[in-house]
Amino acid sequence: MPQRLIDVHAHVFNLGYVPVQGILQSRGAPKILAVLVAKILEGALEREESLPRSMVEWIAQDKRRDRPELDGITEFVQSASPAFLEAHARDIHEAARRADADMKRRATKSQIAQLRAEAARVFPRLEPLPRADLRKGLWDLLKKLAKLLDDGHALVEWLLLLLSKETRLVETLNLAWPESDLFVHHMMDMDSFYAGHPLYPFLDLQLRRMRVLSERSGGRLLTFVAYDPFRSDAVDIIRRELHNGCAGVKFYPPSGYRPIGNTTDDLKGTGQDPDVINCRNTELFALCTKLNVPILAHCSRGGMERVPKKTGELSDPSAWRTVLHSFNELRLCLGHAGGDDGWCAPRTKKGEKVFADSFAMKVISLCSDANYPNVYCEFGHTERLFDETSRANFAGRLGEVARNGADGERFLTRVMYGSDWHLLARVQQYAGFDDIFRDIFRADKVLAPHAERFFRGNALQFLNLPAYVRRNDKVLTSEEKRYLNSLA
Numbered sequence: 001m002p003q004r005l006i007d008v009h010a011h012v013f014n015l016g017y018v019p020v021q022g023i024l025q026s027r028g029a030p031k032i033l034a035v036l037v038a039k040i041l042e043g044a045l046e047r048e049e050s051l052p053r054s055m056v057e058w059i060a061q062d063k064r065r066d067r068p069e070l071d072g073i074t075e076f077v078q079s080a081s082p083a084f085l086e087a088h089a090r091d092i093h094e095a096a097r098r099a100d101a102d103m104k105r106r107a108t109k110s111q112i113a114q115l116r117a118e119a120a121r122v123f124p125r126l127e128p129l130p131r132a133d134l135r136k137g138l139w140d141l142l143k144k145l146a147k148l149l150d151d152g153h154a155l156v157e158w159l160l161l162l163l164s165k166e167t168r169l170v171e172t173l174n175l176a177w178p179e180s181d182l183f184v185h186h187m188m189d190m191d192s193f194y195a196g197h198p199l200y201p202f203l204d205l206q207l208r209r210m211r212v213l214s215e216r217s218g219g220r221l222l223t224f225v226a227y228d229p230f231r232s233d234a235v236d237i238i239r240r241e242l243h244n245g246c247a248g249v250k251f252y253p254p255s256g257y258r259p260i261g262n263t264t265d266d267l268k269g270t271g272q273d274p275d276v277i278n279c280r281n282t283e284l285f286a287l288c289t290k291l292n293v294p295i296l297a298h299c300s301r302g303g304m305e306r307v308p309k310k311t312g313e314l315s316d317p318s319a320w321r322t323v324l325h326s327f328n329e330l331r332l333c334l335g336h337a338g339g340d341d342g343w344c345a346p347r348t349k350k351g352e353k354v355f356a357d358s359f360a361m362k363v364i365s366l367c368s369d370a371n372y373p374n375v376y377c378e379f380g381h382t383e384r385l386f387d388e389t390s391r392a393n394f395a396g397r398l399g400e401v402a403r404n405g406a407d408g409e410r411f412l413t414r415v416m417y418g419s420d421w422h423l424l425a426r427v428q429q430y431a432g433f434d435d436i437f438r439d440i441f442r443a444d445k446v447l448a449p450h451a452e453r454f455f456r457g458n459a460l461q462f463l464n465l466p467a468y469v470r471r472n473d474k475v476l477t478s479e480e481k482r483y484l485n486s487l488a
Contacts, residue, residue, distance in 0.1 A: 022194020
């Protein structure tokens with residue numbers, strides 16, 4: 001039977017939680033095109049009776065393995081209901097026209113030729129279906145968008161995946177990892193960072209909907225509330241929600257801020273005062289230290305960057321050492337453990353330099369430091385592990401860290417399992433992510449005795465469930481309290 005696990009990094013929010021227009025614009029879509037595409041996709045959630053068949057169902061059943069020639073865009077267009085297409089006919093035609101103009105202006109000849117060849121294969125499949133004209137227009141629109149945007153194909157497929165009810169996303173998560181005792185869901189509060197607004201505003205709807213999901217799970221789904229330092233009442237929101245069912249805080253520097261030491265250049269274009277943001281963040285760290293509440297902070301280059309290729313650098317873990325100098329008891333998890341660019345770098349002289357210069361080395365240092373007893377890390381969304389060579393590089397480096405005397409022993413009490421699903425769902429073999437780690441631990445005699453700690457024990461230390469249950473005694477149901485107390 002597979003090792004029981006706790007996934008400390010998962011997501012179950014859907015398209016209604018993210019400002020689609022702003023995300024598309026931040027990656028290079030013209031404003032009007034972004035507005036139209038957002039309207040089309042959000043319309044699927046607003047008109048439940050015409051919602052296309054769930055993309056997460058397609059992924060859960062792993063249809064990509066049986067039909068590798070199909071991608072998420074084609075599957076979405078084929079399965080879209082006629083009612084949905086007809087409701088958005090005008091928007092589809094107008095957006096497709098604008099995408100075509102943008103493609104002619106910005107695309108290379110090879111991109112255009114590739115798209116024409118792909119369309120020739122796909123369109124015969126669409127023509128027998130109802131409203132084939134709209135299906136072809138929608139396919140053409142999304143494909144052109146995917147080719148023109150920064151990391152466009154992965155982004156568009158991820159947005160299509162989010163065309164699912166939150167309850168369906170939770171079901172799929174449980175189906176993928178039935179051996180999990182607990183999933184920790186992390187919210188995203190993007191209202192301040194992107195143009196447009198999500199269908200479900202963070203304060204008015206998102207927090208309430210997530211609480212309902214957690215309650216229905218009977219304790220098997222915990223929520224970390226998202227922190228946005230650009231809100232003047234940010235810390236008050238966190239203080240309230242930590243007593244309203246939330247188990248911790250999600251801290252997300254790629255949205256455009258550092259934990260500490262923000263400068264005018266860091267916050268350029270936001271209208272925010274760096275001194276105010278630094279003070280607000282310090283107030284958050286003081287609160288979480290006082291309540292012994294865990295924070296999970298994104299800690300790798302990239303992610304959902306407000307400014308692609310730039311604001312991901314604000315996740316540099318060096319700033320956390322400054323924070324920890326003042327709050328050495330802070331309960332902190334460095335998400336992604338610095339990123340797979342360092343952990344999976346080639347075992348060559350050049351690759352070793354990449355590893356030495358990566359965020360990963362700084363994470364290892366923090367998690368091995370006896371002065372900071374509550375600093376952890378997790379490996380969510382380390383996609384390169386699905387590549388055999390990268391996996392071997394990763395396993396070798398993890399083994400080397402483990403053999404580094406007392407520091408290595410300490411690191412093994414701080415490292416945890418996390419998936420970063422549903423972002424991980426963009427990888428076809430995502431359900432085997434935990435098995436990769438099982439194989440790595442099983443194959444190394446130093447790592448093997450620590451497998452239970454990695455998959456479960458360290459997470460229980462980090463989450464501090466007894467304090468969470470006490471803090472939310474009047475909010476949690478008796479079923480939630482009973483289940484969480486049984487884990488602790």
